Amino acid sequence: MKAVKERLLPVAVKLFTKLLAILLGLGISAVVFAAYGVDPLYAYSLMVTKSLSFRGASEVLTKLIPLQLCGIGLIVAFKSGMWNIGAEGQMLLGATFATWIALFLDVPEFSRLPLIFLFGLAAGAGWALIPALLKVKFEVNEVITTLMMNYIASSLVNYLVYGPWKGAKEWGFPYTDKFPKSVWLPTIAGTRIHWPTLLIAILTAFLVYFLLVKTTVGFEIRVSGQSKRAAEYAGINYGRALLISMAISGALAGLAGVGEVCGIHHRLRYASSISSGYGYAGIIVAWLSELNAVASVLSALFMAFLFAGGDLMQVSLGLPIGVVDVFNGSILISLLVSEAFGRYNRPKWRLRLK
């Protein structure tokens, strides 16, 4: 019997296809820019130069934090076969509980920040565990439940900031009061980068990589994501693996929520101001990295660049938000399509015995 030829594509080829895809996306959006009377080349050069400036780069890194945390959590969920679309809601729950501890809980001041982190993680995990339990116990489709729970979470936040938690000193704006300074996360001078969370985000990438590759729980998660039948055959508790992976996924999204309220806003506010879709963009971060936790740092950086670039185009070029979305969308679709070409050539046969 002769050895089967290695059919995996080398990394260089993969990167090259991705580069081509990005160029294609830029080409498509160029047409839209031109239609709006903006020279696309000028727009692109502006994006690059501004992003490389101190201010621009710092904005990119600020947005990297929640994208990275959501994306990496989603990698864990996706590895277990749970199509968690709910990072957005899990993130908002983290932010909500952080706010509760920051403003309303009577605890010693020194324990307030650690408690915020703890409860933020737990709230995200708890929110993710509801659909996970529904899936494990009743086989309810998690795509639907996680998505629906995003709406619930965002309505909850909006209710709180308009209602019971509305700040006394905020002139009727939908804000809570500002958090005490003691729970503000430190930032790098002159920027909005709350570096402790950034550090955690980067560190988590390596931790999750380690978890999935080197630990028994990680192995069980990976096997469960491939096949329930095979997992049970191997004596793996499939339900438990799913619950653990969703808890991790939700916890990391919750942490992203903590970072946003304690690092940037210092208060809870309207849901779409806390997260401009980081939880959804996290899905793309996870996929672009091909579910590799370490590589997700790069894909998160790329997404952050698109997010920051989008803001820039609105402000500097006066483009409507819709055009920015077209820009982001065409690049991402090109990238996702390119995966189909970059994928190795998998044979269609399957040996199946009766």
Next chain:
Amino acid sequence: MTLVRMVGITKRFPGVLANDSVNFELRSGEVHGLLGENGAGKTTLMNILYGIYRPDEGEIYVDDRRVRIRSPRDAIRLGIGRVPQFPELVDKLSVAENLAVLFPENIMSRKRLEEIRSLAEKYGLPINVDAMVYELSLGERQRVEVVKALLRGARILILDEPTTVLTPKEVDTLFEALKKMRNEGKGIIFVSHKLSEVLSITDRVTVLRRGKVVATLETADTDEEELTRLMVGRRIVQRYERKKVPPGEEVLRVENVYVLNDKGGEAVRGISFTVRRGEIFGIAGVAGNGQKELIEAIAGLRKVEKGRIIVGGEEIRTPYQFRKYASHIPDDRMGMGVLPSLSVLDNLSLTLYRRFSRMGMIDMDDLRRFAEKLVERYKIVTPSLGAPAWQLSGGNIARLILARETAMGCRLLIAVHPTFGLDVASTDEVRRTLLRLRDKTAILLVSEDLDEILQLSDRIGVMYRGRFIGVLEADEADPEKVGLMMGGVAVESG
């Protein structure tokens, strides 16, 4: 009058001669039984007649005219109908909607419905055309399939193991209908393993063995013993050399177990047996007699409705408990035995990773070294340990599973069709491995391969319709006796 004549049909598949100059004849007004062990070539022959395969050599005549059947469409046009073993209807549509495809423009009219009803009534196969298919039992679905074939104007009806899905009462109804069709001059080919049914319904029988026709007989002139002998042939099973091992402690105990199949029917109906260390207990039987459900129940993968399964002294309720004591070589290799997208290393770890983990951490260096040894010792041909398992050939997948499940030792080993699809050398290797392990392990072997069961087993239980029709000691078992029992004939042991 001759409806069908197949002359000198030969069909080769890579490495297998499935049909070897087969001659087969179906007359008008007869039920013609087609008998043979698994792999004897019955299904291939019927697939050729129905236009699914084309023969490499040979000719087919319908109504004494030479025909070429290139597709089922051709077959249907010639009046050939097939009732598949498992009904192939659209679950989420009604019976009427399923039958509408038979009419021009797929339109079902009241008149057509009337036609269907009267046709079904005529053969005593009443069907409820308004019912949704998923509401029907398998027997009722089969009835729809029969009616469907008749509506297409079939004069030649192929029934592939039609009684597998039927209750005894439904079998009677079907047989009555078949008799009516026969009396009208239709020809029916009845493919089956079940000797009693073949004897009761057919007029003639053709027996296939290893792709060849060994005999065509008048049913009235033959009996179960003769048919079995023709089916299994005069063969001497060379038993493997084996050490005498004093029987050790009891490792597996199955007590009066009942298990349901996926459709909710009773697949296992009150089975009891034990397996001790130092013995191989073989389960023989034609597929679909409850072996799959029994094994899944033992492995903790299927609910035990009644009775108990005890492995290593512990009552098994979950796969995890089972895994503490036992290994399992499953028959569904790609769907259960390996994870095609994961690496060879991951696949070798699939059931062993717990033994390499300390405090939740897997000792990857240790595991990798062990995996390298397995790849070498079991001659698994793979580009690398990191290559995904789907890149491996079927034989190497089988070796990978064998390596993983046998390398570290365990108290109970379940092996299901462990040599299916393997070449001669690999088959021999697998069988020797099982015998070697027998010293320290209790082994439960499930196989449809009579030779394998006879060569390896110390005791043999023959499953028929969810029960043991008999349990034989190795020295009192021979191919004919086991073959008879597989066909549903109780043979007293001893």
